[in-house]
Structure formats: C-alpha cells, structure tokens
Amino acid sequence: MIDFYDILGIPKNASEEQIKKAYRKMARKWHPDLNPGNKEAEQKFKEISMAYDVLGKPEKRKLYDEFGEQGLQTGFDSQKAREYKKWSGFQQDRGDWKSQDKDFGRYQSYEDIFKDIYGDGESFYHQNGDSNGSKPLTGRDIDYDMEIDLVSALKGFETDLSMQKQKTCSGCGGIGIEAHAQEDLCLNCGGTGRVNVAQGPMKFTRTCPQCNGKGKSGKPCSKCDGKGSVVDTERIRITIPQGVKEGSRVRLAGKGEPGMDGGRPGDLYLIIHIKQHPFLKRDGDDLYMEVPVTVGEAMAGGSITIPSFDGQINLKIPSQSQSGQTLKLKGKGAVDVKTKKKGDLLVKLIVKVPKTKNNEILDAAKKMEKFYTDDIRAGIKI
Secondary structure: OOOHHHHHOOOOOOOHHHHHHHHHHHHHHHOHHHOOOOHHHHHHHHHHHHHHHHHOOHHHHHHHHHHHHHHHOOOOOHHHHHHHHHHHHHHHHHOOHHHHOHHHHHOOOHHHHHHHHHOOOOOOEEEOOOOOOOOOEOOOOEEEEEEEOHHHHHHOEEEEEEEEEEEEOOOOOOOOEOOOOOOEEOOOOOOOOEEEEEOOOOEEEEEOOOOOOOOEEOOEOOOOOOOOEEEEEEEEEEEEOOOOOOOOEEEEOOOOOOOEOOOOOOOEEEEEEEOOOOOEEEEOOEEEEEEEEEHHHHHHOEEEEEEEOOEEEEEEEOOOOOOOOEEEEOOOOOEOOOOOOEOOEEEEEEEEOOOOOOHHHHHHHHHHHHHOOOOOOOOOOO
C-alpha cells in the first residue's frame, strides 16, 4: 500500500500548510522540466502529485485516512463500506464468521476484504443484482502548481504549458488490447466485465482482473503494456484571467487524465502562486505602494507621475502633505475575477530629504524650524 504521508515526508497529523510546503519543496526538486530525460524524477513527480492531490484536499484526505487507497476509487460508497464493516464485525462477535459463507474464511481483517473487493486499486460496488459490465469512469483530475509574477496576475495573459501526464494510448485507443489482434470473450467473467466477490446481506462485485472490466481478452497492447494509457508530454494553450489571486484555481476542462471505458477525461486545475513584487502589494482587490516625494512637493503640493500595472498615471499631491500620508486612487486596483469590479490603489507618501552638506540648504532647513508650532514628538509615549 502506498503511504502518501511517507511520500511527502510528513507526519499523519500534518497541517494543511505543512502539506503544501512539503509538496512545493519536493515538486521543485523532482519536476520533469528540471530533470529532462530522468525517468526516476518523472516517476517521483507523479507520486508526489498523486500524494498532494489526496492530502491537499480535506475530503479526499479524510477518506484516505479512514479507508486507505480504496476510499479514493471511483464508485466508492463510504456509507455502504461502514455498514459492511459494522456487519462483518457483528458476524465475528457472534462467532460464526466462517460459517456464513465459505468465501469469508480466508479473510483475516477488514483490509483483506477490501483488497479482495478492489483488487489492485479497483472500484468498489454494492449491488442488488448482477452487473452488466464495466461502467464509464471519469479520468482523474490533475493539480498543477504555477508561479507567476504579480503584474501578470493583475493583467491576465495567455501562454503555452508543456506538462507530462497520462494520455489515451494511440496504439489501442485505450482498450489495452493490441490493434487487429483477435478478441475473445473473457472466460473468467463471461463477458460481463465483473466477477462476484462474496454473498451476504449485501452483494459485492469487482472488476474482472483478467480483462480489466472489458469483457474481452486478447494480446496486450505493446505500446502501453495493456494499460490503455501512456505518459506523454502535452502542450496546452492556457488563459490566466485578469485578477487571479494567490491560491486561485484555474480550471481547464478535459485536460486531466483520460477516462476509462468511454468515460470523459478529468480536468486540469492550475494552482496559482504569486511572486512578491518589490514595490506593489495586494490586499483583497486593493493595491498598495510607497512613493517617495521631495520636501518641496510635500509642502507646496503638485502633480507627479507614478507607474501602475495599467501604465503611467498622474497623482495629485495636496499641499502640506506629511510623510506616511496615504492617497487613494479609486478604480486603479486589482480586478475581481468574479464581479469584474476594480479595487483601489493606495499610495503612501514618503518624504525624502536631500543628502547634502550644502550650507545654503542647511540654513534654509534651520529657518524652517520656527514654523513647527507644536512639539512633533509630543504624542510618543512608552
């Protein structure tokens, strides 16, 4: 059994922040783009991504902690699984576990039952009647961490993304059987794609291990070893909307892993991470920046030009402005992705005095002292 906590090197009681930090660190180390041609790195990155896909989502993590990998499979019914666990425990308490069904005698624990029900990572079914074969399964969603600069996030952009992911095998079209090979009815399941596991108050079946739910058997595809999918590099055109924030999830429908038995592919989710900007900061939809001004501009007022992510804009400085005073420019902030409304740009003035020993300037500064009518440090107390 794969231990996702061990893969990320974190304890089972790790916080969400610890999980995210561990994933980012390992993803940077093993990313295929940074390790071209390295098969070990490719496999490591797949395991890391799979672990984060589970542990990074509270609901998935809860199922994994309770049921292990089986709880993550498509079709898994946690309520029915708990009922089955309760029922099996009741039978054991009665002391007639082995007498209920000859098939149950080989089970030593609850995990053994699930292993038999699922096989190697199969779906878990509770049925009232016989199965009519394998059902279409939606492909797995993929999370992909993407780091961008703040200005790009504020403006939005389009780009191409190259990433490695599972793709439907072109050699067999996803069925796992060699093209043009003779296909026979699977003798193990009689062509239904499913086999019975056990009988009791509830009936359980699992995907046939011989044909993987196809109902047919044949020579395994040489290109994908019968899996129906291969790892391939795909170039995807993506659009990052204007105004995305730290942690935003940008969905690309159908760009996840391929489905099975005619199921639709999963989705690709870009998890946005914003690099810090040296002068600009974002809080909600408001932007903050500090702008230096001269003593003359602060005292006399005037108009200055400052940069913004939309280009140069004019800022009017009131006369007698103080260092630390904040001026608001309405509608010059970030765009809300959902409402399309803009926040404000708040500019903090920082008065800068000239660095000089010129006597004329120093004399002028001394003359200014008489214009301070109050003690400017009177309010400072400890």
